[in-house]
Amino acid sequence: MKKLIFIVFFVGLGLFAFGQNEDIQKIRASHQNRHHELLNEYVQFCTLPNTWNDPEQLRQNATFIVEMMKKRGISNARTIEANVPGAIPAVYGEILSPGATRTLVFYAHYDGQPVNPAKWAEGLSPFKPQLATSALDKGGKFLDLPPANSPLNDDWRLYGRATADDKAGVFTLLNAYDAIRRSGLNPGINLKFFFEGEEERGSTNLGAILAANKDLLKADAWIIVDGPMHASGRKQITFGVRGDVNMNLTVFGAKRPLHSGNYGNWAPNPALKLVHLLASMKDNKGKVLIKGFYDDVIPLSKSERQALTAIPDPAPIMQKELAFAASENPQRSYLESITTLPTLNINGIESANVGRLASNIIPTLATVTLDLRLVKGNDTKRQIQKVIDHVKKQGYYVLDSEPTEEERLQHANIAVIRHGEGYNAQRTSMDLPISQAVIKAVRGTSTQEIVLMPSAGGSLPLYLFEEVLSVPPITIPVVNYDNNQHGENENLRIGCLWEGIETVAAVMLMKW
Helix, strand or coil: CHHHHHHHHHHHCCCCCCCCCHHHHHHHHHHHCCHHHHHHHHHHHHHCCCECCCHHHHHHHHHHHHHHHHHCCCEEEEEECCCCCCCCCEEEEEECCCCCCCEEEEEEECCECCCCHHHCCCCCECCECEEECCCHHHCCCEECCCCCCCCCCCCCEEECCCCCCCHHHHHHHHHHHHHHHHCCCCCCCEEEEEEECCHHHCCCCHHHHHHHCCCCCCCCEEEECCCECCCCCCCEEECEEEEEEEEEEEEECCCCCEEHHHHCCCCCCHHHHHHHHHHCCECCCCCECCCCCCCCCCCCCHHHHHHHHCCCCCHHHHHHHHCCCCCCCCCCCHHHHHHCCCCCEEEEEECCCCHHHCCCEECCEEEEEEEEEECCCCCHHHHHHHHHHHHHHCCCEEECCCCCHHHHHHCCCEEEEEECCCECCEECCCCCHHHHHHHHHHHCCCCCCCEEECCCCCECCCHHHHHHHCCCEEECCCECCCCCCCCCCCEEECHHHHHHHHHHHHHHCCCC
16 A cells, blocks of 8 residues: 555656645745845855865855854854864754754755866856856856846846855755744744855765764754756755765876987877776776676665656756767666766876977876765775776786885886775665655645655765764755856856745745
8 A cells, every 4th residue: 555655646746736835925925025135145145255175264154154044043053163173163053943843954065166267257256246147158148236126037147156056055044944934934843054164075074073963963854955956947856965985096107208209109108008097997888897886786766766767857958058969878868877876987187288388298197086976885995996906907006105216117007096085875765754744845835846866966975964863864956957066157046046945944844
């Protein structure tokens, strides 16, 4: 019987009419007449630089968030410090409802990726938020912040670093509660807020902060507000993420650059060595050739596969927009590629100069940064070791530090491999009561089918919430899929802020 009900639930997504309840109508009325005020505050927030490797910038952001929380009547608003030198604080606040027996912690992060202003479009500066009529690559034009009481278009874009990733998450969470408060509604559950300042550096101290504050952070589940929605614009709930770890691999030639005429065909060329080594790792259909690379993958459950097949395929939209003729493996769907399989990606290769700075030399070394995305069942240490073992099988002497001259004379092929700590994938069951409650709440805010994603392609250290606190995390992305997060010209469709407020408020008001 249980199985039948579950199947009917998924089929019902396409058959039943979607409606918005009275509470959401009140929430909407609460924020609609404050859009100018909210947008101005958001611009001020995004003006604060928040590069992950600048502690002073991040502490300024933390202070700004604490003040936003106090302004909205959120209690106990403060920073939580890890007892680790150089650690960036998390920001915490709470709303405790009398008699509440359930608690949710709402998470977003306030740090951002580094920027190279020279790569941003003319007229843009990463920390000077700029409005545009639409996406600039689709003909959008710059415009000034409009005066109060003039109409705002939901499709306008706000350009700037962290406008989407993930200050939008912080802002929608705080204003979802504020809209509830202003509407006179009662959450009925305890709400806790947790904003991390180290997500972009790999959440180095998140585990320590969670472990040191177990009682404070005790909850039934964590709601993560981060990442992009489905390409169709439909609201989405994501029940897992891939893990992630980076590896830097360097191979060597002679110890100084050599004239390519006098030494070509004789001296070893590390750039050529590296590309041959990389080609041995993955074929031209996207299959990783490293032994055992896929062996420990835990496949999706039956219900997760049903959810995956019900999701509209975003590939045609994205492929046209991104302008490439064929995917890595046309026989494998986009959704299957990002949810069910680990990856081995080249983030960048560096050797001697190219283009106008090129010289006729044989370089001394060549370096690649590899990005390994992990799915459920993979372990970071095992996955790293598989790559190292493969490099050794190709005839390389592997080190984790610079080779000595003696080692360079003794070994024809040397590879120095360094890697980060990384973290594993995580997946929350869609069958849990909390999962079903979140699905129902988000459905109540939309007139369209919502997308139920078993796992995202991106990564967050969500395994820590299960490992340290023994609670399930569920992710609700609220920003446009084409937001350019981590890259130049990052942007947010401003309508996503208003829709996100309603989505998150519905979850804060839900009962289960």
